[in-house]
Amino acid sequence: MESKKEKIYKGLAASxxxxxxxxxxxxxxxxxxxxxxxxxxxxxxxxxxxxxxxxVTHSVKELNKIFNLAKEKLEEKNLQIFEAQLSFLSDxxxxxxxxxxxxxxxxxxxxxxxxxxxxxxxxxxxxKDEYIRERVNDIEDMKNRVLRNLLKGRLVSKITENSIVxxxxxxxxxxxxxxxxxxxxxxxxxxxxxxHVAIVSRSLKIPAVVAMHDISVSITSEDFxxxxxxxxxxxxxPTEETIASYREQxxxxxxxxxxxxxxxxxxxxxxxxxxxxxxxxLEFNNEVDFVVTHFGCDVGLxxxxxxxxxxxxxxxxxxxxxxxxxxxxxxxxxxxxxxxFDLGGDKILPDAQKELNPFLGWRGIRITLDKKDVFLSQLRxxxxxxxxxxxxxxxxxxxxxxxxxxTLDILEEAxxxxxxEEIRFDEDMKVxxxxxxxxxxxLADELGKMVDYFSIGTNDLVQYTLAVDRDSSLVSxxxxxxxxxxxxxxxxxxxxxxxxxxxxxxxxxMASDPYAxxxxxxxxxxxxxxxxxxxxxxxxxxxxxxxxxxxxxAENVLRMxxxxxxxxxxxxxxxxxxxxKLNETLYV
Amino acid sequence: MIxxxxxxxxKAGMHTRPASAIVKIASKYRSDFYIVKNNFRIxxxxxxxxxxxxxxxxxxxxxxxxxxxxxxxxxxxxKFFEDGFGEL
Numbered sequence: 001m002e003s004k005k006e007k008i009y010k011g012l013a014a015s016x017x018x019x020x021x022x023x024x025x026x027x028x029x030x031x032x033x034x035x036x037x038x039x040x041x042x043x044x045x046x047x048x049x050x051x052x053x054x055x056v057t058h059s060v061k062e063l064n065k066i067f068n069l070a071k072e073k074l075e076e077k078n079l080q081i082f083e084a085q086l087s088f089l090s091d092x093x094x095x096x097x098x099x100x101x102x103x104x105x106x107x108x109x110x111x112x113x114x115x116x117x118x119x120x121x122x123x124x125x126x127x128k129d130e131y132i133r134e135r136v137n138d139i140e141d142m143k144n145r146v147l148r149n150l151l152k153g154r155l156v157s158k159i160t161e162n163s164i165v166x167x168x169x170x171x172x173x174x175x176x177x178x179x180x181x182x183x184x185x186x187x188x189x190x191x192x193x194x195x196h197v198a199i200v201s202r203s204l205k206i207p208a209v210v211a212m213h214d215i216s217v218s219i220t221s222e223d224f225x226x227x228x229x230x231x232x233x234x235x236x237x238p239t240e241e242t243i244a245s246y247r248e249q250x251x252x253x254x255x256x257x258x259x260x261x262x263x264x265x266x267x268x269x270x271x272x273x274x275x276x277x278x279x280x281x282l283e284f285n286n287e288v289d290f291v292v293t294h295f296g297c298d299v300g301l302x303x304x305x306x307x308x309x310x311x312x313x314x315x316x317x318x319x320x321x322x323x324x325x326x327x328x329x330x331x332x333x334x335x336x337x338x339x340x341f342d343l344g345g346d347k348i349l350p351d352a353q354k355e356l357n358p359f360l361g362w363r364g365i366r367i368t369l370d371k372k373d374v375f376l377s378q379l380r381x382x383x384x385x386x387x388x389x390x391x392x393x394x395x396x397x398x399x400x401x402x403x404x405x406x407t408l409d410i411l412e413e414a415x416x417x418x419x420x421e422e423i424r425f426d427e428d429m430k431v432x433x434x435x436x437x438x439x440x441x442x443l444a445d446e447l448g449k450m451v452d453y454f455s456i457g458t459n460d461l462v463q464y465t466l467a468v469d470r471d472s473s474l475v476s477x478x479x480x481x482x483x484x485x486x487x488x489x490x491x492x493x494x495x496x497x498x499x500x501x502x503x504x505x506x507x508x509x510m511a512s513d514p515y516a517x518x519x520x521x522x523x524x525x526x527x528x529x530x531x532x533x534x535x536x537x538x539x540x541x542x543x544x545x546x547x548x549x550x551x552x553x554a555e556n557v558l559r560m561x562x563x564x565x566x567x568x569x570x571x572x573x574x575x576x577x578x579x580x581k582l583n584e585t586l587y588v
Numbered sequence: 589m590i591x592x593x594x595x596x597x598x599k600a601g602m603h604t605r606p607a608s609a610i611v612k613i614a615s616k617y618r619s620d621f622y623i624v625k626n627n628f629r630i631x632x633x634x635x636x637x638x639x640x641x642x643x644x645x646x647x648x649x650x651x652x653x654x655x656x657x658x659x660x661x662x663x664x665x666x667k668f669f670e671d672g673f674g675e676l
Contacts, residue, residue, distance in 0.1 A: 084604045087611075093634030120640050129644030132601050139639070313599065313675045 004223070004237035009215055011187070012476075013232030014198035016533075017207030018250050019185030020226050020243065023219050024163035026170075026178075045103040052098060052109040055149035060089050062145065066173045073176060074203055081138065082173070088142045110150045117143045130354055141171055164225050168216045175200040185209075185227035187234050189216050209234060211473055260536035264294050268539050270521070274547040277527035279337075280535055281507060285323075288330050291532055298335040300529025301394070301455070301507040302327060304378070305342055314341075317377040324385035335390045337432070337455070337529075338382050340375070342396035343367055359469065364397025364434075369406055379414035386426035394455055398433040398440050404450050436460035436508075441489050448500030455529075456493055458508025458516075462486050481510050482566045484558075487519065491558055494524045505529055514541050515570045521545065522554025589654040590662045598672035601644035606673035611635045613664055619655025621665070632665075 067082045088094075094116070101112045117139065124136045162182050167174075169190040175197055178186075183206055191197050191210035201208035207229030215234060219225065226235040226246050235242060268278040279300030280291050291297065307315045307323060315323075327336050344363020355361035368375040382393050395407050411431065418425050435441060436457035448454065462481050463470060470479035480486070490506075497504035505527035510516040512534035518541065520528065530538050553573050560566050596602055602610075614621040614633045621632035625647060630637035632651070643649060649669075653662045668674075 080605070084608065087608050087635050088639075091634050091636045093631045094636040120636055123640040124642045127601075127642035127644055129601050129642075132603060132642050132644050135604055135639065135642075138604050139636075 006239050006242060007236045009187075009212055009218065009234040009236065011209045011212035011215070011232050011234070012193055012473075013229055014191065014193050014210040015186075015201040015206060015208035015229050017185070017205070017229045018227065018246055018253075019164055019207045019229075020246055020250075021162055021164050021184045021224075022160070023166045023221060023223055023225050024160050025216065025219055025221055026165050026167040026174075027216070043106050043108050045106055048102045048107075048109040049099045051150060052095075052102065052113065055109070055146050056089065056095060058149045059142070059145040060086070062149075063089060063141075063173070066176050069179075070176045073179065074200070084138055085141045085173075088139060089146070110147055113146060113150065114143075141173055144171075164227055166216050166219045166225075170197045175204070179204045179206060185225075185229065187212050187215050187219075187225075187227055189214055213473075260540060263536050263539050263543070265296075266539070266543065268297075268542050270542055270545055270547040270550070272546045272548060276521055276525075276542050277505070278535065278539055278542065279335075279505075279527060279529045280532045281529050282327075282336075282532075285326070287532060288327065292330060292334070295532070295535055296334065297535070298337070299327070299331060300337050300505055300527060302336050302338045303342065304339060308341060308343060314371075314374045314377075317381045320378060320381035321384050324381055324391070328385045328388055328391050332388055332390050335392060337392040337394050338385075339394040339396055339434070340365070340378055340382075341368055359463065365395050365403055365407060366397065369403065369410075372410065375410055376414055376417075379411055380418060383414055383418055383425040383429065384423060386429045387424045389426045389428075391426065392430040392432060392453070394432045394434060396434045396457070397437065397460075398435070398447070399437045400439055401443060401446060401450070404433060404447060408450065434460075434507075435493050437464050438489065441492055444493050444496030445499060448496050448502055451502070453502050454493060454497050454504040456490060456504065456506045456508065456525075458486075458490075458506060458510035461489060461508070462510075465489055480563055481513070481516055482563055482570075484561050484563070484566065487523075487566070488558060490520070490525075491523050491554075498524065503527060512538065514538065515567075515574070517541060518545060518550055518570065518573070519554050519557055521547065522550035522552070523558075524551075589652060590658045592651045592653075592662050592666050594649050594651055594666055594669040596643050596645050596647045596649070596669070596672075598675040599645055600675060601647070602638065602641060602673070604639070606675070607638040608635055609673065610638055610665070610668065613668060614661065617653075617655070617657045617661035619653045619658040619661045621661065622652040624650040624652065 063082070063086055067079070067086060070079055070082050098109070098112050098116055101107070102109055105112070120139060121136050125133050127133050162184055164185040164187065165178055165183055166187050167189070169188055170186065175186070186197065186201055186206060186208040188197055188210050189212055193210070198208060198210055207227050209227055209229060209232050212234060219236060223236050224238065226238050226242070228235065228246075238246070267275070269275045277298065279298035280295065281301040281303070282288065282291065282299045283303045283306055291299070304320075307320060324338060342364045344358060344361060344367055362370075368378070382391060385391055398404060408431070415425070430452040432453035432455055433440070433447060433451050434457045435444060435454050437460070440447060444454070458481060462468070462479060462483070465486050466478060466480065466483055468475050468478045470476045494504055503526045506520050506525050507529040511520065511528040512530040514537065517528055517538055521542065528538060553570070557566050557569060560569065598606070611633055622629050623632045623638065623641060625641045625643060628641065630640055632638060641649070651662060651665055655661075
């Protein structure tokens, strides 16, 4: 037998973690519908109808089981898709029609069912409305489930215990079912970092990699695998050494996580005493308690898009006020920075036209400036929540001076309305803008005169500076936060902020990366807002470095012109210059 | 029998959630309920039927109700449409 060689497959990291184990190759058991298994004379309508009925009953049973599991494991808002699918399966009028056609046309059940679903799919995709057209995905589960049950395909929920699932693609239902079988990890050919499988595996805390192209045909059950959900890779048939080093990493991570807990109550300052404000990014309410109890820190970025996404409509001023006030009260005396709706790009409004380049299109402040009523109601809600004095506001996607002028005018209008209505708010509420578009970097000196602080959104800044769409698998390799142009941009922003004597924070992914945050601190960034998962790790880093050393390192890096040079140099600094302990912060 | 003309006014249109709400309302009543859009007539008590209409914002529909409680049923359904399925 040919000896098995180690081979690495690259994809996208969808859910953090490492898993080591045997694969379970899951082939979507969609039977071959196109084979006509019976000619009309072989069809016995009564049998077809009773088969159909039991297939439907069975499907409802399966989905109910999945729904109950999902209820234990997922948040309320992620459950709606399962509810909708159950209601489709329970449509007795639809089933009557299928059964009627079976007996009249003497066709096998699976064909009639397929034709009826096709009519539905065609009707939906014919809609002029993008949002309605996308509903076609909602019926996919019903279609596959009933067909599979009709053709007696068995549900492969009986995966081998403790295995890594490899598949072309997984539905949310598959993922939930598998999770009950001590699933170790997931790797799929398709999917992006925000696909259903990615979201569900993150909430289940299962390591996952997606967009692996053809992993499902490259792996067999005889292979042995490592899923690296940090780097987004799969290692097939790793050598003993590779396995050992990954096992070591897993053990180290565990021990490191435990030690990090000790840092919860310690101040966030460098070894030589410079305070760095460390805050977290927040999206959902259920994280608030954790943040308050464990970190007692500020929220440097509260994203409001989810309020829209859950409803599919802009929430009313009252709904928003309730939400913002809840946060402000819960965090008090901590500060919450509320960012106004940053929709568009990949978060599409139902009434938006389909754009060829959504990231260069109608998004962020452009949408809210066009929809003044929506904007005013959000501004009023934020202002009202600011009464206790611990709310800051922040505007996304600023590209120039006019936008800030218009925005501030509308903010003044909202304030004037509230004054006239004698509603209390914080007259000194701090106003900041996101710096994430190169034009704003170039104009930062002037923008700094108009606002109270800057916040750097590194994800978009990298994308717009380098003209790289990181969701495009063809160029995502070029998305590089250590690109010298990106680093110099950031340094320009910090200098402009210093000139204007205003603080500057970083709220993008860069702040959560130990290498990058060392540079950010060195460049003079005064606040890092990180994902709550990275909070203690970054605090550890801050407490391990001397600000003086960090500045030197940043200065050196800003003179470099190659990405590789930058990366090698920082790695070296982590290893030698500042002491071995820094490397611990890289444990993942 | 009653016929009422209604218009879809909410932005997202008659998507999955409102469709299921319409079916729920209609199913409380004994009257038969049909929805007509551009000569396409579907049973309004069938969620899949309602989804087939794929009615986006601005679509004009006719609600047909027939039965002993048609008055009450049509009043509640028409109101639900006029309220933009509670999404305005």
